[in-house]
Amino acid sequence: MTTTSQRLLARCSCGSVEFEAVGAPIANVKCYCNSCQSAGQQFEQLPSAPQTLDTDGGTPYILYRKDRVSCVKGDDRLQDRKLTPNSPTRRVLATCCNSAMFLDFTKGHWLSMYRARLQNDIPPIEMRVMTGEKPAGVILPDDIPNYEGHSGKFMWRLLKARIAMLVGR
Numbered sequence: 001m002t003t004t005s006q007r008l009l010a011r012c013s014c015g016s017v018e019f020e021a022v023g024a025p026i027a028n029v030k031c032y033c034n035s036c037q038s039a040g041q042q043f044e045q046l047p048s049a050p051q052t053l054d055t056d057g058g059t060p061y062i063l064y065r066k067d068r069v070s071c072v073k074g075d076d077r078l079q080d081r082k083l084t085p086n087s088p089t090r091r092v093l094a095t096c097c098n099s100a101m102f103l104d105f106t107k108g109h110w111l112s113m114y115r116a117r118l119q120n121d122i123p124p125i126e127m128r129v130m131t132g133e134k135p136a137g138v139i140l141p142d143d144i145p146n147y148e149g150h151s152g153k154f155m156w157r158l159l160k161a162r163i164a165m166l167v168g169r
Helices: 034-044 152-166
Strands: 009-013 016-021 026-029 059-065 069-073 078-081 089-094 097-105 111-113 125-129
Touching: 009 111, 026 152, 034 059, 034 078, 034 089, 034 097, 059 152, 125 152
Parallel strands: 026 125
Antiparallel strands: 009 016, 016 069, 026 059, 059 111, 078 089, 089 097, 097 111
16 A cells, blocks of 8 residues: 555666655556657657557556646756647756656646656556557456546546645645
């Protein structure tokens, strides 16, 4: 069980950038939306970049409240990337080794940390979201819930996290 004293470290592939996430994550998901697929493909084309997408085209994330994540090393090596200039979503890359570190929906209260960057014992994926946009021909197992869009369960967890932030928990 995840406790509020839990700390997860996220490092770029060369170790020059490090983030710390504290407490229980909001959710552990794999996203198949077109934006995550496009960004993952773009990142993987960069020199020496580590893999961002799984072989099925999904992007595994662990979501944390923004107030529970901090850069503890190398923030001068971070660069924002957007798929379009007006996008409310920015993806943050460690330029030292082209490692995708996290996705930030700037209008939200959470960060989606790329699971491949996490170093500690990582809780398992709980659900797949946006599976309606998965690559053609991909057949997903039914070992965890597969949602065509964002599920009510997923949205409820985001709302609960926001309420907890507002009441100072």
